[in-house]
Amino acid sequence: MTEFTQFAMNNVALFGAWVVVAVLLLAVQVRLMAHGPKSITTQMLTNYVNRDEAVVVDIRGQGDFSKGHIPGAINMPLSQLKDKARDLEKYKDKPIIMVCANGIQVGGACETLRKEGFENLHKLTGGMSSWTGDNLPVVK
Structure with missing residues (x-):
């Protein structure tokens, strides 16, 4: 877990992009399941x-x-x-x-x-x- 935190802190832009993509994929999946x-x-x-x-x-x-x-x-x-x-x-x-x-x-x-x-x-x-x-x- 420490390595993950260290990676996130050292690569803020990359980690932020990953979070955005993950949230968008999750939102699309939830929408498909609901509608x-x-x-x-x-x-x-x-x-x-x-x-x-x-x-x-x-x-x-x-x-x-x-x-x-x-x-x-x-x-x-x-x-x-x-x-x-x-x-x-x-x-x-x-x-x-x-x-x-x-x-x-x-x-x-x-x-x-x-x-x-x-x-x-x-x-x-x-x-x-x-x-x-x-x-x-x-x-x-």
Whole structure:
């Protein structure tokens, strides 16, 4: 601990920059947890669809979608999401579960839909990779 304190005192600017970056990263993470879409597992997705008539929106491109997707999923590529958000208006009162290839791109997609007035948004953790990894059915 003494070495850490000594380092901080000898490198005030560097230590200050590190503190600022750490605080900003923490603030972003807290904001995402508070306002971002809820991450759900494949089991939870199945429950949402069966119990709450949730809608699955697959944001992958048409080519990947046609190679295999979750049964009943709607294909709405990320590049077209903002323009086609109106097509989802009829599902505003239902949970919407966003799916991509590996769970990385859905955060931005959910933010796009949130700006269009959608609130009950979820994202599949791990995307289609987790769905197929759990040996769940796909439609081609």
